Amino acid sequence: MTEVLSQEEIDQLLSAISAGDIETEEVQRAPEQRKIKIYDFKRPDKFSKEQIRTISIMHETFARLTTTSLSAQLRSLVQVHVASVDQLTYEEFIRSIPNPTTIGIINMDPLKGSAILEIDPTITYSIIDRLFGGPGDGSVVPRDxxxxxxxxxxxxxxxxxxxxxxxEAWNQVVDLRPRLGQIDTNPQFAQIVPPTEMVVLVTLETKVGDVEGMMNFCIPYLTIEPIISKLSAQYWYSSVRKGGTTENLAIIKDRISTVEVSLVAEIGTMVLKMRDILSIQKNDVIMLPTSVKNPLVLKIENKPKFFCVPGQVGKKMAVKLVKKIEEEEQVIEELKPEGEES
Structure with missing residues (x-):
């Protein structure tokens, strides 16, 4: 810290220099100070500040989504936000959480290894009380x-x-498919990595109604190492601007391709009285109002989508698409009275 001299001290210094008691070089010579950075080899820093910041941004999104989903499920005001993101040893994390508590062992597929989601007992019992019909005000919280x-x-x-x-919060970095493995209450039984292994700890301040507590998400460095290069602000923001990666689009297309939908080629419709329906016999002929020259309507999930003509492929009945039904035509087809010709 720079020291400011008073006017009296400045005058004394100038007088000493004039009298020759102090050499000018001594005054100009600045004290040499070596900056020493403390480094603990027992807990080396494996995450850069930029990577920590990116993890924080990812979990801010996670906190917003969790706030919305839990508020809807608990029918109560829930607030979740990121309090801190730190790197520490796994042993330090285990010692920092209460016993008993709620610990979920998370399989981080496709990443190797596991992570831990820990929920403070105050929040746990408040959630349980709310779901069982209670006020969830934390008035009765069994601790032991x-x-x-x-x-x-x-x-x-x-x-x-x-x-x-x-x-959803991680999809800009990796298509994470986290799965809950098991739930423990004793932190000493949740040994997913050696005690000296470095982890990143995301601490989330959580408030359910008037009850406040913490949620902790602990990710070992060994688990997150394969994607550590993607945890940069440049990669993150470039992925966000693109609105999704090619990998994500391929996943969406693959999932959509397995969805089953019904297709119906409608030959025609007409209205009959119930007594006529009851009197129908084998070999009776029902005259439809549709002309053989008119195209059929192909409906997808009961929505008119295409005009088509009937035919045969090999020994199977088939239809050939001839025209897509535009939105205006779809409305007309849907509103058209039954039995009216196309």
């Missing part, structure tokens, strides 16, 4: 017991919903 089988099943459903938000 494990979750019952029913409570554990309820929290599994909550964690699965949260992991769906995580997948």
């Amino acid at each position: 017991r494990d979750l019952s089988d029913i409570e554990q099943t309820v929290m599994e459903g909550i964690m699965v919903r949260i992991l769906g938000n995580m997948r």
Whole structure:
């Protein structure tokens, strides 16, 4: 820190220089100070500041999505936001969380290894109370017991919903498919990496109604190492501007291609009275109002989409598409009274 001299001290310094008591070179010589950076070899920094910042941005998106989904499920005001993103050893993380607590072991497919989602007991029991019809105000929070089988099943459903938000928040970097493996309550039993292994810890401040607590998402460096180069601001923002990668589009197309839809080629319709329907016999002929020269309407999921003509391919009946039905024509076809000719 620079020291500011008073006017009296300046006058004394000038007088000393004039009298020769102090050499000018001594005054001009600045003290040499070496800047020393403390480095702990037991816990080396493996994440750069830029990578930490990118992880923070990703989980800010995750926090917004979780806020919306939990608010809808619990029918209560839920607030989730990123409090901090730090790197520390796995042992330090385990020691920092309470016992018992709610710990979900997360399979980070396609990444190797696992991660941990930890929810503070205050938030856990507030969520359970809300889902069981209580106020969820945290008035009764049992501190020293494990979750019952029913409570554990309820929290599994909550964690699965949260992991769906995580997948969406990570999609700019990797097509993450997180799966809940198991739920533990004792941190000592959740040994997914050696104690000295470095992890990145995302701490999320969570508020359910008036109850406040923490959620922690712990990701080991070994798990996130294959995509560490993608955790840069340049890669992140370029992916966001593109609105999605080619890989994402291929995934969407692949999923859409497996969806089954119904196609119906409608020859014609007409209105009959019930007594006429009851009197229909074999070999009776029903005259449809459609001319053989008129094209048929091909409906996809009961929506008119194409005009077509009937035919045969080999031994199978078929239709040939001749024209796409425009939006205006679709409205006309849908509003057309039954039995009216095309």
